Amino acid sequence: MRYLFDDFEFDTDRRELRRGSDVVAIAPKVFDLLDFLIRNRERVVGKDDLIDAIWGGRSVSDTALTTRLNGARAAIGDSGQEQRLIKTLPRKGFRFVGVVAEARQAPVAGDGQIEHARPVPAFPDKPSIAVLPFQNLSDDPEQEYFADGVVEDIITALSRSKSLFVISRNSSFSYKAKAIDIKRVGRELGVRYLLEGSVRKVEKRIRVTGQLIDASTDMHVWADKFDGDLEDIFDLQDRLAGSVIGAMFPKLERAEIERARRKPTESLQAYDYYMRSKFSIYQWTREGSVEALRMSKLAISLDPAFAVAHASAANIFGQRKGFGWIEDAEKERAESRQLAERAIQLDPDDPVVLAHVAEVYSYVLEEPETGSALAARAIALDPNLALARLWAGWAKVYLGAHDAAIEQFSAAIRLSPIDPxxxxxxxxxxxxxxxxxxxxxxxxxxxxxxxxxxxxxxxxxxxxxxxxxxxxxxxxxxxxxxxxxxxxxxxxxxxxxxxxxxxxxxxxxxxxxxxxxxxx
Known part of the structure; x- marks a missing residue:
C-alpha cells in the first residue's frame, strides 16, 4: 500500500518514505510508528496501542516513545510545536490528521498508466453527512428539478446546524445518475452518514421518501415517507425539507450516542464524552444527571473551546432543579450560569448553544425575558431546530404568553414528530x-x-x-x-x-x- 500526503509517498510494501524523488532516511521503529498512525488515522491512538503494535507489548520508557515520535515528525517535516500532521491530544494519545490518499498498486513506468489516487478525507470530530441526489421516480422528467430542489433545501437546512459537518451540494451532486456504493461514497466524502431518497409525482400529489444510512456499515438508521399537494411547489419543498430533517435528527442523535458508547474508553475524544453525557441525561435519573455532568466536564477538559458541551452541561442543572435533585441551590446556580456564559462567549451564533442557554436563563436562573430573547435568536438562525422551538415555548409559558407558547410547542412537535x-x-x-x-x-x-x-x-x-x-x-x-x-x-x-x-x-x-x- 502507498499512502500519499503533502509531497510524501509512504510505501509500506517497500518500507520506503519518499519526498518527491528522494528517499527519506527513517529508522525501522519510526517507520512502524508512522505506519500504525497512518493506518489508524480515523481514531486517537493511545500510548499502550503504540507499545503493543511496535514493541509487542514489552516495557518501554516514555523517553523511548517520545524519541520515536519526534523522529516520525522530523521525517515528514512536522514538529511538536506545529503538530501539522501528527497531533498530540493531552492525556489521550496521538492522531495522524493529514489528508491521505491511498494507492494500492505502484505506478507503472513507461506505459502511461499511472494510478491517480483520490484523497481520503479524515472523519470530522462531529456527525458528518452527505445528502445524495434523490431519484425522480415520476414519468415526468420535468420533475427532476423538484427532486433536486428538495435535496438542495435539505442541504441548506442541515448546514445551519453547527453540530453537523455537511458536504456541499456540488460534491453531493457529483454522484447524480450513478450507481452508488454506500461504503465507497462514505469513504470518498469522509462522512459517516448518507441521506438518499426518491420523489414520485402522481397527478397533483407528490411523495418523497428518505433513508439515513450509516456509511461505515451500510445499515439503515432511519427511513420514512412524506406526502403533499403540488399547489404550491416551493412551499412544499420547504415543508418536506423540514419534515425530513425533523424526523431524521433524533435518529441521528441516537446513532451517535450508541457509537460513542461502543468506543473503548481509551480512544474517547471530547465529542464522544459529550455524546455519553447525553445518554446519561436521557436516563432521567439522579445518578444519570451526576454522570452526565461528569462526562460533560471531561469533554470540556479535553476541548475547552467546545461551546455546545458547556451549554449542555449548564442545562443539566435544569433537569436537576425540575426533579428536585438540587443539593446546594446557590452553588449549582452559579456553576450553571458560569457554564452558560462561557458557552455564549465561545460561540454566540450556534443555535444549539443559544437554545440550551435559553432554558438555563429561563428556568435555572429564573430570567425568562433573557431566555426568550436567546431562544428567538436561535430560531432566527435555524428555524428547523426543534430544540430552539421547545425552549422558546417554555420561556413563553413563564412569561404568560400561552398562545405563543402553544405555537412554539406545536412547531417543535411538527419538526421532530418521532422524538423520544x-x-x-x-x-x-x-x-x-x-x-x-x-x-x-x-x-x-x-x-x-x-x-x-x-x-x-x-x-x-x-x-x-x-x-x-x-x-x-x-x-x-x-x-x-x-x-x-x-x-x-x-x-x-x-x-x-x-x-x-x-x-x-x-x-x-x-x-x-x-x-x-x-x-x-
Missing amino acids: HLFVPQTGMAFAHFFSGRYDQALAQATTAIQRQPNFPGAQRIRMSSLAMTGRISEARLACEAALQIDPTLRISSINKAPFRRAEDVKKLSQAWAIAGVPE
Missing part, C-alpha cells in the same frame, strides 16, 4: 392550556406525556393540577401522591421557585395544588 422526548413539549402544552383555563386539553396533554415518561415531574404536577380544577378531587389526590413519590420535597411554596411572571398563573397553580393536597 416528546413528553417535554407535551408537558409545556399542558401548562399553557391550564393557565388559559382549558383544563380538559391540559389533562389530555399531561396524560399523554406521562404515558411516554411516567417519572417526569412537570407532567405529573400539571396532570394533578388539571384534575383538581375540573373537580375530580379523588383522582387529583392520587396524582398528588404520585408527584410526591417522584419529588418528596414538593411544596406549594416551591411554586415561587419557578419563574412564572403572571400573578394570576401563580395563584391558579397554588389553588390547584392546595385542592390536590400538596403540603404548604
Whole structure:
C-alpha cells in the first residue's frame, strides 16, 4: 500500500518514505510508528496501542516513545510545536490528521498508466453527512428539478446546524445518475452518514421518501415517507425539507450516542464524552444527571473551546432543579450560569448553544425575558431546530404568553414528530392550556406525556393540577401522591421557585395544588 500526503509517498510494501524523488532516511521503529498512525488515522491512538503494535507489548520508557515520535515528525517535516500532521491530544494519545490518499498498486513506468489516487478525507470530530441526489421516480422528467430542489433545501437546512459537518451540494451532486456504493461514497466524502431518497409525482400529489444510512456499515438508521399537494411547489419543498430533517435528527442523535458508547474508553475524544453525557441525561435519573455532568466536564477538559458541551452541561442543572435533585441551590446556580456564559462567549451564533442557554436563563436562573430573547435568536438562525422551538415555548409559558407558547410547542412537535422526548413539549402544552383555563386539553396533554415518561415531574404536577380544577378531587389526590413519590420535597411554596411572571398563573397553580393536597 502507498499512502500519499503533502509531497510524501509512504510505501509500506517497500518500507520506503519518499519526498518527491528522494528517499527519506527513517529508522525501522519510526517507520512502524508512522505506519500504525497512518493506518489508524480515523481514531486517537493511545500510548499502550503504540507499545503493543511496535514493541509487542514489552516495557518501554516514555523517553523511548517520545524519541520515536519526534523522529516520525522530523521525517515528514512536522514538529511538536506545529503538530501539522501528527497531533498530540493531552492525556489521550496521538492522531495522524493529514489528508491521505491511498494507492494500492505502484505506478507503472513507461506505459502511461499511472494510478491517480483520490484523497481520503479524515472523519470530522462531529456527525458528518452527505445528502445524495434523490431519484425522480415520476414519468415526468420535468420533475427532476423538484427532486433536486428538495435535496438542495435539505442541504441548506442541515448546514445551519453547527453540530453537523455537511458536504456541499456540488460534491453531493457529483454522484447524480450513478450507481452508488454506500461504503465507497462514505469513504470518498469522509462522512459517516448518507441521506438518499426518491420523489414520485402522481397527478397533483407528490411523495418523497428518505433513508439515513450509516456509511461505515451500510445499515439503515432511519427511513420514512412524506406526502403533499403540488399547489404550491416551493412551499412544499420547504415543508418536506423540514419534515425530513425533523424526523431524521433524533435518529441521528441516537446513532451517535450508541457509537460513542461502543468506543473503548481509551480512544474517547471530547465529542464522544459529550455524546455519553447525553445518554446519561436521557436516563432521567439522579445518578444519570451526576454522570452526565461528569462526562460533560471531561469533554470540556479535553476541548475547552467546545461551546455546545458547556451549554449542555449548564442545562443539566435544569433537569436537576425540575426533579428536585438540587443539593446546594446557590452553588449549582452559579456553576450553571458560569457554564452558560462561557458557552455564549465561545460561540454566540450556534443555535444549539443559544437554545440550551435559553432554558438555563429561563428556568435555572429564573430570567425568562433573557431566555426568550436567546431562544428567538436561535430560531432566527435555524428555524428547523426543534430544540430552539421547545425552549422558546417554555420561556413563553413563564412569561404568560400561552398562545405563543402553544405555537412554539406545536412547531417543535411538527419538526421532530418521532422524538423520544416528546413528553417535554407535551408537558409545556399542558401548562399553557391550564393557565388559559382549558383544563380538559391540559389533562389530555399531561396524560399523554406521562404515558411516554411516567417519572417526569412537570407532567405529573400539571396532570394533578388539571384534575383538581375540573373537580375530580379523588383522582387529583392520587396524582398528588404520585408527584410526591417522584419529588418528596414538593411544596406549594416551591411554586415561587419557578419563574412564572403572571400573578394570576401563580395563584391558579397554588389553588390547584392546595385542592390536590400538596403540603404548604
